Structure formats: C-alpha cells, structure tokens
Amino acid sequence: MRLVVTGASSFVGAWFCLAAQRGHEVIGLAYETRLHLPGVRTVRLNLGAPEAGAQLAALRPDTVVHLACKVMGSGPAGGPETEATRLNRRMMDQVLAVGAPILYGSSTCVHWPKDTAYAQSRREDEARLAASGLPWAALRPSAPYGPPLAGHQPRHPESFHTLARWVRRGVVPVPGDGRALRQPIHVEDLSLAALALIEGGLPNEALDAGGPEALPFNVIIDLLAEAMGRRARKVHLPLGLLVRVARRLPGFEPALLAAADCDDPADPSRLIQRSGLTPRRFEDGARTLVG
Numbered sequence: 001m002r003l004v005v006t007g008a009s010s011f012v013g014a015w016f017c018l019a020a021q022r023g024h025e026v027i028g029l030a031y032e033t034r035l036h037l038p039g040v041r042t043v044r045l046n047l048g049a050p051e052a053g054a055q056l057a058a059l060r061p062d063t064v065v066h067l068a069c070k071v072m073g074s075g076p077a078g079g080p081e082t083e084a085t086r087l088n089r090r091m092m093d094q095v096l097a098v099g100a101p102i103l104y105g106s107s108t109c110v111h112w113p114k115d116t117a118y119a120q121s122r123r124e125d126e127a128r129l130a131a132s133g134l135p136w137a138a139l140r141p142s143a144p145y146g147p148p149l150a151g152h153q154p155r156h157p158e159s160f161h162t163l164a165r166w167v168r169r170g171v172v173p174v175p176g177d178g179r180a181l182r183q184p185i186h187v188e189d190l191s192l193a194a195l196a197l198i199e200g201g202l203p204n205e206a207l208d209a210g211g212p213e214a215l216p217f218n219v220i221i222d223l224l225a226e227a228m229g230r231r232a233r234k235v236h237l238p239l240g241l242l243v244r245v246a247r248r249l250p251g252f253e254p255a256l257l258a259a260a261d262c263d264d265p266a267d268p269s270r271l272i273q274r275s276g277l278t279p280r281r282f283e284d285g286a287r288t289l290v291g
C-alpha cells in the first residue's frame with residue numbers, strides 16, 4: 001500500500017513512518033521540521049495552503065494517515081476561534097478532499113471533563129470523518145511515549161523526554177497533587193496497532209489507545225525513576241500558578257495545562273480486539289526511555 005502520512009515530522013508520526021516502511025511505500029509529509037527517515041520519502045507541504053489538497057491528491061495515497069495538528073494557540077473552549085483551530089479545520093478539508101481512506105490521530109482530550117478548543121476541534125474532525133462516507137478510524141492516544149529516534153528532532157519536545165530529563169536532575173515539578181490518572185501507550189505499540197487497523201480494513205470508528213493500566217502521574221514518575229536507577233523528589237505545584245506561568249512561555253498550551261488534574265483513562269480493550277495487538281505495561285516500556 002502507499003501510505004501518505006501528514007505530521008510525519010512529529011514524534012508519533014516519525015515512529016509510525018518507520019514501522020510502516022517495513023511493509024509499505026511511505027510518503028512522510030513535513031512542513032517546518034527537518035525529516036530524514038530511512039525507507040521514507042519526505043515531501044514538504046503546508047497543509048494550510050489552498051493548493052495543498054491538489055498536492056496531496058497527486059501523491060495518490062491508498063490511505064492517508066492524518067497526524068498533523070496544531071495544539072499551541074488553540075485556546076480555551078468557548079473563546080473566539082483561533083488560527084490554530086482554523087488551521088486544523090483547513091487541514092482536515094484537504095485530507096477529506098483526497099477521497100482516500102483516513103486513519104486520524106485524535107486524542108483522549110475529547111473525553112476530559114474540562115473542555116478545550118483543541119478537544120472541540122478533534123471532536124469536529126471525528127464527526128466529519130464519520131459523515132464522510134470514506135473508510136476511516138480515529139485513534140485517541142493517552143500519553144504516547146518511547147525513546148527518541150536517532151537523528152530526528154520534533155519541533156514539539158516529547159513530554160516523556162522532558163520528564164526523563166527532570167528525573168535525571170533529581171527533582172520533578174508536578175502539576176497539582178499528581179493523582180490524576182494517565183494511561184501511557186508505547187509509541188511502537190501505537191504504531192503497530194494503527195498499521196494493523198489499516199491492513200485489516202479501517203473499522204469506521206474512534207478507538208481509545210492506552211496502555212494496559214491507568215496510573216497516577218506520581219506513580220509514572222516513580223516507575224520512570226526506577227527504570228533509570230534514580231531517585232526523584234516530586235515538587236507539587238499549584239495548577240493555577242503553572243497555568244499563569246505557561247501563558248508567558250512558548251511550548252505550552254495553557255488551556256490543556258489547566259486540565260492536567262483531569263483523569264485521562266484510555267481503555268485499550270476495543271483497540272486490542274480490532275488490531276490484535278496488546279500494548280506493553282509502562283513498567284516495561286519505561287526501560288526503553290532510559291537510553
């Protein structure tokens with residue numbers, strides 16, 4: 001199959017491309033980030049540009065894997081529409097216009113009790129896919145993690161790599177009390193499950209994609225520190241203070257950070273049923289982050 005992957009230059013996208021090129025022709029799309037992966041043809045394309053739809057169609061994909069997105073600047077729910085939200089919609093316009101089956105990278109934030117404009121745009125994209133008449137699936141990963149790929153530097157630093165750096169320093173800042181649940185999924189398991197869905201025929205549904213257990217953030221830090229043979233002191237910081245600081249820093253979306261105290265479970269049972277792949281436990285996967 002010829003797979004065209006938008007957002008191939010993201011951490012998740014690059015991992016997916018590498019897994020997919022073992023059995024498929026893979027064209028990875030990047031815009032501002034350098035991308036050079038073995039076995040993957042890179043095409044540079046601004047998916048926000050009006051001509052992008054025709055350029056995408058000219059690549060004649062059998063399936064589009066749509067992982068490109070804009071999180072930063074998406075803002076709070078109910079606020080004025082932002083450029084990030086408009087770009088996400090334009091990108092989906094272009095991808096739908098190709099008329100090929102679509103595997104879409106969504107997010108568990110669609111379930112969070114604290115809503116955000118980003119979650120609203122993911123829900124809107126999922127609804128458009130469902131109404132499109134095209135074969136589709138949406139994968140909603142909770143906290144994808146895995147080792148960095150040699151020679152690849154995504155623009156948005158991967159959260160678990162940042163966490164590992166703090167653990168190495170011995171002190172880890174924790175938003176809130178650290179009891180909120182996360183269900184991290186190893187990026188290789190996520191990629192292989194996505195491939196299995198494509199190869200088996202997209203099931204026309206949205207599937208949560210988490211690891212086998214929901215873990216409090218405090219426990220995730222302990223497991224990571226253990227895997228790294230380190231001791232890490234957790235410093236719990238009030239969420240409101242962090243959100244105020246994040247408003248002044250690049251690389252954070254304050255609306256998403258404000259929801260950091262929400263549980264983020266992602267039951268993988270349906271994904272396991274559909275893909276036949278069982279994600280590994282964080283305790284095992286964390287060792288791959290040590291490197």
Ligand SMILES: NC(=O)c1ccc[n+]([C@@H]2O[C@H](COP(=O)([O-])OP(=O)(O)OC[C@H]3O[C@@H](n4cnc5c(N)ncnc54)[C@H](OP(=O)(O)O)[C@@H]3O)[C@@H](O)[C@H]2O)c1
Binds near residue numbers: 104105
């Ligand atoms: N990371 C997570 O924790 C997480 C959690 C849940 C879901 N996901 C899903 O996983 C996927 C990747 O997420 P990520 O966090 O790894 O992404 P990311 O680091 O924020 O990367 C965004 C990607 O979108 C591309 N992009 C942005 N604007 C573009 C434009 N105008 N034209 C073409 N490409 C454009 C970027 O390309 P350039 O950098 O080349 O410009 C980059 O490859 C998304 O579908 C996301 O919903 C991730």
